[in-house]
Amino acid sequence: MSTIAHTQKRGFAGTVWDYLTTVDHKKIAILYLLAGGLFFLVGGIEAMMIRIQLAVPNNDFVSAGLFNEIITMHGTTMIFLAAMPLLLGFMNAVMPLQIGARDVAFPFVNALGFWLFFFGGVFLNLSWFLGGAPDAGWTSYASLSLASEGHGIDFYVLGLQISGFGTLMGGINFLVTIINMRAPGMTYMRMPLFTWTTFVASALILFAFPPLTVGLFMMLFDRMFGAGFFDVAMGGNTVIWEHLFWIFGHPEVYILILPAFGIFSEVIPTFSRKRLFGYSSMVFATVLIGFLGFMVWAHHMFTTGLGPVANAIFAVATMAIAVPTGIKIFNWILTMWGGSIQFTVPMLYAIAFIPSFVMGGVTGVMQAAAPADYQFHDSYFIVAHFHYVIVGGVVFGLLAAVHFYWPLMFGTMLSEKLGKVTFVLFLIGFHLTFFIQHFLGLMGMPRRVWTFLPGQGLETGNLISSIGAAFMFVAVIVLLINVVVTQVKNVKVGMDPWKDGRTLEWAIPSPTPFYNFKQLPLVRGLDPFWIEKLEGKTEMTPAEPIGDIHMPNNSFTPFMVSLGLFIGAFGAMYHVDDKGWAIPVLIFGLVVTFGSMLYRSIKDDHGYHIHKEELLDDANKGGTR
């Protein structure tokens, strides 16, 4: 078990088994990218169906009930199963390399986090085939979701519960990795911004997910076991769900946007060939946004009736977030100022992001004014706002990261030409789709509406919006073609493919050895690789002699733990229908899960060592395995 060859099983089945059992952060990143990408396509198809339905008045492309299911699944899928896993994928791929670590702190838990997310997502999407998807919106407000018939909401509750556990574990893992595993000299204030945003986003995950867990448990108990948390007839209170959901839900949007900020903070200095302007204020702003993110949840509930005092406090706290965000915007602009800018695809996304995101931010401050929000609430204005921040911020960030980090993850370079086609189509499509929705909202078009009548001035706007969505759809198809073409050609680009890499992840050979760093690098300042380059060196100064490297063993246990919960969830759900097999299935699932955990606990797993001689051998063969 102690040789490098052990990781080199041949053949398709061998590769599949390797990925099912892997604990390597680079492979888990690829798994996140694949699964997140798949769910992104599913969510995108749902978005297209929404826009087709709303393209013309009185349309009946889908029924009203199906429309509710589609909007619910679009929101839930995009947030929980596409945006967050894709970001977790890039965190896995990049962050350990950026801090000069050989792996994350808990490789086993890392794999467990992925499989829990994956099985949760699959469970949620199976609802389409098993009697109907959830239909109470991605916020699933209790009075609505308790009244929802069928198993849709049960799929939502159980699926999110399972995938939420996975995300929580991922968050703890990244926090410990960043605190404990930094290379010599990598002080906190020398960490790249993407690592910093990963750190803060992970802290948000740690403190934001438990309220969601509690809320989901209550929903589960109410729907499946006869509890009365949200049932007013039993003394319950439906507003509790709103609070718990938004105490989670607001930090959640920062969990999404902060890593995107981090990606842009890497892309902009690289292609401006200048160090990031105002590094310490960037760090400060990131932490402040993370902190304030917990203080503003009730701005989603201005119209719930919490009273003027609560509304005023939350309005002011919300507006305060514009300050650190503004600091970031100016820092990015000033990083570009006077730089020698290269208009590569990631840089184009970064440049387009700034005005797009600012527009979303401005409408956010408008809604923070509580009295004005009574007008905006539940209208298409809100839809326009959050798509401007999530698409204009997070999705642009993800697209930039796909192009920017593709060579790091796969050793090949996506076509710049096709990338620019995607960019132009996506940018046009995005603004075409969502800009007009501000005005549709102000004209009175309600959010989540199935169809609208002719003659109310809503036709043109909706048609334009739908045309824009088609542009985005084509853009994503071009991106997929780009991916396929690039991987079929399979032209390896080698180390530091952008030529101007500044941070540690670009200082290692390509493909990245599975132990990442043969010798841990010595970090001598911010942008450590750039510092070495300025002194005419082509690689990092090592901080240690070549020695044995300790590696974790692969394990199938994470898959089994997650599979157990997946099976058990069916039991919990069908128990409501008085099915005889339901409770045994629930118990069987839990036995599989806890049994696998017990197995993990009592079976010693010390990992293995790569010996110095093998590393030296390896180096003679050209630095790769």
Added chain:
Amino acid sequence: MAAEEKFTPQTWPESPEQATLEGKNKFLGFWLFLGGETVLFASLFATYLALKDSVPSPDHALAKDLFELPLVFLMTMLLLTSSLTSVFAMYHMKNYNFKKMQTWLFITVMLGFAFLGCEIYEFNHYVHEYEHTFTSSAFGSAFYTLVGFHGAHVTFGLLWIIALMIRNAKRGLNLYNAPKFYLASLYWHFIDVVWVFIFTVVYLMGMVG
């Protein structure tokens, strides 16, 4: 393997739970996990306070009708003492005295089971004497969820400590299992702290508030 190296009380490091990188990572990771658990219980407490005495009709039992301080006081003493005995166990772990550690862990587990027994009796009592059940009112749902989550944590903690004791019974302490024992005891303390809040917020405030 370095982690399986045999030690004597003289060579045993001062903080064995953090002597290896793996131990350090587990130590920090578990503290962070407990931070998340704190938010979990905070949410449950907030919900309980919002739904306390929220019942569908006036003939339902309320907090002041249900709780009896003598039993709850006994439960509190059992759990607080078990926290103390787990400290003794960790004291002996740090002194490389495996036998005494196992003994004190065994006492901890026994106290934990006694606590759990009282809790089962208590719930049974409420259900049969007062018809205060999980499905009788929002108050009931909130009460059994909060206290039941704590009870489930106690159960998990007991199973965890027992598994560790049996698994390591024959081989004694090393730097691979020392962090495991330490984390289980941290978890046990956390359960104890949560109970202190339950005792105050649910029972004491239920009697007087």
